[in-house]
Amino acid sequence: MLELIDITKVYDGRKRAVDGLTLRLGPGLAGLLGPNGAGKSSLLRIAATVTRPTGGQVRFDGADAVARPGPLRRALGYLPQDFGVYPHLTGLEFLTYLAAVRGISGRSAKARIGELLELVNLAHAAKRPLGGYSGGMLRRIGIAQALLADPRIIVVDEPTAGLDPEERVRFRNLLSDLSADRTVLLSTHIVSDVESVATRIVVVTGGRVRFDGEPDGLVRGVAGHVWELAVPPAELAAVQRRLPVTRLIRAAGHVRVRVLATHRPAPDATPVAPDLEDAYLAVVHRSRTQVAA
Numbered sequence: 001m002l003e004l005i006d007i008t009k010v011y012d013g014r015k016r017a018v019d020g021l022t023l024r025l026g027p028g029l030a031g032l033l034g035p036n037g038a039g040k041s042s043l044l045r046i047a048a049t050v051t052r053p054t055g056g057q058v059r060f061d062g063a064d065a066v067a068r069p070g071p072l073r074r075a076l077g078y079l080p081q082d083f084g085v086y087p088h089l090t091g092l093e094f095l096t097y098l099a100a101v102r103g104i105s106g107r108s109a110k111a112r113i114g115e116l117l118e119l120v121n122l123a124h125a126a127k128r129p130l131g132g133y134s135g136g137m138l139r140r141i142g143i144a145q146a147l148l149a150d151p152r153i154i155v156v157d158e159p160t161a162g163l164d165p166e167e168r169v170r171f172r173n174l175l176s177d178l179s180a181d182r183t184v185l186l187s188t189h190i191v192s193d194v195e196s197v198a199t200r201i202v203v204v205t206g207g208r209v210r211f212d213g214e215p216d217g218l219v220r221g222v223a224g225h226v227w228e229l230a231v232p233p234a235e236l237a238a239v240q241r242r243l244p245v246t247r248l249i250r251a252a253g254h255v256r257v258r259v260l261a262t263h264r265p266a267p268d269a270t271p272v273a274p275d276l277e278d279a280y281l282a283v284v285h286r287s288r289t290q291v292a293a
């Protein structure tokens with residue numbers, strides 16, 4: 001069990017990126033959802049023991065992982081947002097190098113790397129220099145390196161950035177499979193990255209947890225508060241000023257908008273069943289209006 005207890009992270013003595021946040025993580029895939037600047041990367045760096053928190057505790061299997069990060073580091077696979085590679089090394093050379101750094105070498109390293117290259121669908125490109133890999137292939141090499149030591153805890157920061165839709169799906173499925181008997185913490189601002197695979201959703205804004213629970217619970221929270229209506233294009237800006245819009249589709253002569261409102265926002269508005277995106281945006285909107293109030 002990985003526990004982040006009452007974590008704060010303050011940069012330059014004044015920027016409070018994480019603000020008293022507590023998360024207890026067991027097996028399964030937890031999706032950390034939040035807009036840009038919410039504090040997700042800061043929290044993940046703390047969970048991965050790359051950064052020390054300003055306040056609070058990180059505990060791994062009950063022991064203090066800030067004072068003694070060794071056990072957590074040995075159990076951890078981390079894919080940072082700004083994952084860098086050596087462009088002249090081939091995929092195989094890169095993984096062999098990182099395996100050696102982690103104390104895995106010889107026959108067991110060779111077997112593990114072969115397995116991982118198959119798993120991330122890069123066996124065919126193993127002998128090509130990383131400088132020639134696409135963005136998606138680099139993300140996949142990134143996940144392969146995170147899995148080298150068969151980690152119990154996997155922390156991945158915006159893993160689908162730069163991936164095409166097909167690669168996104170493959171990635172999502174891979175992390176979902178891995179989470180069957182491991183802890184996966186995945187941060188993203190894209191709801192579809194975690195929809196259908198996360199067993200738990202944690203919404204963070206302003207460094208604080210605004211929702212923590214099952215995806216269904218998040219969606220239930222906005223039942224009856226999502227509406228669709230057709231708006232003439234000239235009136236769209238006024239609607240956007242008045243109500244949070246979760247989606248809009250432009251059609252001939254009008255715009256179909258999906259909005260959040262506790263009561264029917266217009267006589268011709270029809271209630272619709274909420275989805276995870278609506279529910280997430282409602283939580284983000286609520287946290288912003290609370291801050292503004």
Ligand SMILES: Nc1ncnc2c1ncn2[C@@H]1O[C@H](COP(=O)(O)OP(=O)(O)OP(=O)(O)O)[C@@H](O)[C@H]1O
Binds near residue numbers: 012016017040041043
């Ligand atoms: N090293 C740093 N020094 C100063 N401020 C920082 C540093 N890292 C992050 N911040 C600030 O802390 C806040 C939270 O940033 P963080 O990167 O953790 O959020 P995020 O949710 O991961 O956002 P993004 O998706 O844009 O990366 C932001 O206001 C950011 O500018």
